[in-house]
Amino acid sequence: MSAPRTLYDKIFDDHVVDRQDDGTCLLYIDRHLVHEVTSPQAFEGLRLTGRTVRHPEKTLAVVDHNVPTSPDRKLGIKNEESRIQVEALAKNAADFGVEYYSETDRRQGIVHIIGPEQGFTLPGMTIVCGDSHTSTHGAFGALAHGIGTSEVEHVLATQTLIQRKARNMLVRVDGKLPQGVTAKDIILAIIGEIGTAGGTGYVIEYAGEAIRALSMEGRMTICNMSIEGGARAGLIAPDETTYAYVKDKPRAPKGKAWDMALEYWKTLKSDEGAHFDKVVVLDAANLPPIVSWGSSPEDVVSVQGVVPDPAEIADENKRTSKQRALDYMGLKAGTKITDIELDRVFIGSCTNGRIEDLREVAKVVEGKTVNPRVNAMIVPGSGLVKEQAEAEGLDKIFIAAGFDWREPGCSMCLAMNDDRLKPHERCASTSNRNFEGRQGFKGRTHLVSPAMAAAAAIAGHFVDIRDWK
Numbered sequence: 001m002s003a004p005r006t007l008y009d010k011i012f013d014d015h016v017v018d019r020q021d022d023g024t025c026l027l028y029i030d031r032h033l034v035h036e037v038t039s040p041q042a043f044e045g046l047r048l049t050g051r052t053v054r055h056p057e058k059t060l061a062v063v064d065h066n067v068p069t070s071p072d073r074k075l076g077i078k079n080e081e082s083r084i085q086v087e088a089l090a091k092n093a094a095d096f097g098v099e100y101y102s103e104t105d106r107r108q109g110i111v112h113i114i115g116p117e118q119g120f121t122l123p124g125m126t127i128v129c130g131d132s133h134t135s136t137h138g139a140f141g142a143l144a145h146g147i148g149t150s151e152v153e154h155v156l157a158t159q160t161l162i163q164r165k166a167r168n169m170l171v172r173v174d175g176k177l178p179q180g181v182t183a184k185d186i187i188l189a190i191i192g193e194i195g196t197a198g199g200t201g202y203v204i205e206y207a208g209e210a211i212r213a214l215s216m217e218g219r220m221t222i223c224n225m226s227i228e229g230g231a232r233a234g235l236i237a238p239d240e241t242t243y244a245y246v247k248d249k250p251r252a253p254k255g256k257a258w259d260m261a262l263e264y265w266k267t268l269k270s271d272e273g274a275h276f277d278k279v280v281v282l283d284a285a286n287l288p289p290i291v292s293w294g295s296s297p298e299d300v301v302s303v304q305g306v307v308p309d310p311a312e313i314a315d316e317n318k319r320t321s322k323q324r325a326l327d328y329m330g331l332k333a334g335t336k337i338t339d340i341e342l343d344r345v346f347i348g349s350c351t352n353g354r355i356e357d358l359r360e361v362a363k364v365v366e367g368k369t370v371n372p373r374v375n376a377m378i379v380p381g382s383g384l385v386k387e388q389a390e391a392e393g394l395d396k397i398f399i400a401a402g403f404d405w406r407e408p409g410c411s412m413c414l415a416m417n418d419d420r421l422k423p424h425e426r427c428a429s430t431s432n433r434n435f436e437g438r439q440g441f442k443g444r445t446h447l448v449s450p451a452m453a454a455a456a457a458i459a460g461h462f463v464d465i466r467d468w469k
C-alpha cells in the first residue's frame with residue numbers, strides 16, 4: 001500500500017505534468033480567474049510574443065477592485081488609472097476570447113465570490129488568480145493560490161504553473177462555537193496564535209468539529225485569510241455541505257458527469273495517519289468575538305480585552321513595531337476595546353461579503369438605527385449576492401437602519417476606488433487586512449466579524465455581540 005497522503009498531497013499529485021529531480025514541478029491548472037489589476041501586462045506579454053490564451057474556457061475575467069460602488073456607476077469611472085485598468089480588461093477579454101463580467105453584468109462581483117457562485121470553483125481543482133486571496137477557493141477542497149503577473153501570463157499561455165511542493169500544516173478547531181462567535185473570529189484567533197509568518201512555506205488544512213459545522217460561506221472566510229497567516233493556501237476537505245452548495249451551480253457538472261465528479265470528490269480527504277509537518281489545535285468553545293487593535297492581522301484581542309501594552313514585549317524589534325502600530329492607530333495601551341469609538345463601518349469584501357454575512361448583519365440591525373456619528377456602508381460581494389439580499393428584503397432593513405447599500409466590488413477593503421477612509425478615521429471592517437493606509441491614507445482599520453461590525457455601527461463603539469439584544 002502507498003503511504004498515507006494529505007488532501008494537499010493528493011490534489012498536488014493529481015496535477016503534476018512534470019517533476020524535475022530538484023523537486024520543481026509543472027502543475028496543470030484547472031481554473032484561472034482574472035481581474036483588472038494584475039492582468040494587463042500579462043495580456044500585453046501574450047500580444048508581444050504572438051501567443052493566444054491556451055484554454056479560454058478555463059479562464060474567467062471580472063472587474064472588481066477599481067469599480068465604483070455608487071448607484072451611478074454606469075456613468076463611468078472618473079479616476080483615470082482605474083478607468084484604464086477596467087477598459088484594458090474588457091478589451092483583453094474580447095481580444096483573447098475570455099468570458100468577462102463587466103460592471104453592468106449581474107454576475108459581476110469580487111473575483112473570489114463569483115468563482116464559487118458560478119460553479120467555476122469545484123473540489124479537487126487547481127485554481128489560480130493574480131490575487132493573494134485566491135486561497136478562498138480552498139474552502140471547496142481545491143488547491144487555490146495567488147500568483148504574480150508573470151505567472152498569470154504563463155498560465156494564460158500554457159494552462160500550467162511552475163511550483164514546488166509546500167509543507168503540510170494541520171489546523172484543527174475542536175468543539176462548538178459559542179453563540180455570536182463566527183468563522184471570522186476563528187481565523188483571526190488562528191492568525192493571532194500562529195502570527196503572520198506562522199504559515200510560511202505551508203499549505204494549511206483546516207479540520208475539526210467546528211470547521212465541519214461551518215457553512216460554505218464560513219469556510220470561505222477561513223480559507224480567505226490563510227494568506228494573512230503566511231500560508232500558500234488553505235484547504236478544507238469537501239463533504240455534504242460542499243456538494244450541496246456546488247450542486248446546480250451554472251458551471252457545475254450535471255447528470256452523469258456529476259455522479260462521476262462526486263465519486264472523485266469523496267476521495268478528497270487526508271488519509272488516516274497522513275503526516276503533517278506542523279499541527280495547531282484550537283478549542284472553539286473558548287473563543288470570544290475578536291477585534292484587531294493594530295496594523296497587522298495578528299494584532300488581535302478579545303472584545304472583552306484591552307489594547308495591549310507594547311512595553312511588556314521582551315523583543316526590542318517587536319516592541320518598537322507594535323508601539324508604532326498603536327501610534328498609527330491612535331490608541332493607548334490599556335484602553336478597553338468596548339470603549340473604542342468608530343467613525344466608519346465597512347461590511348463587505350471577499351472575506352465577508354456573502355449572503356450569509358448580510359443575513360447576520362440584518363439580524364443585528366433590524367429595527368435599530370446607525371449611531372449618528374458613524375458612516376456605515378454595506379457592499380454586497382457580487383451582483384447575485386445583491387439580488388438575493390434584495391429578494392429577502394435585507395436591503396430595506398439596512399436602509400431603514402441608516403446604512404448605505406451599494407453596488408458590488410472590493411470597495412473600501414482597499415482604497416483603489418472612491419470608497420476610502422479620510423486620515424485618522426476609525427473603521428470597523430469585515431475585510432481581511434488592517435495594514436497602514438489599506439483603507440485610505442492614515443485610515444485606521446479594526447478587523448471584525450459582520451455581526452460585530454453591525455453592532456458597532458449601531459452603538460458607535462465596539463460591543464460584545466454575545467450581549468446584543
Ligand SMILES: CC(C)[C@H](C(=O)O)[C@@H](O)C(=O)O
Binds near residue numbers: 037065414
Ligand atoms: C490588488 C491585488 C493584487 C491584491 C491581492 O493580491 O490581494 C488585493 O486583492 C488585496 O487584497 O490586497
Ligand code: SF4
Binds near residue numbers: 111
Ligand atoms: S475584496 Fe479586498 S481582499 Fe478581496 S480581492 Fe478585493 S481587495 Fe483583495
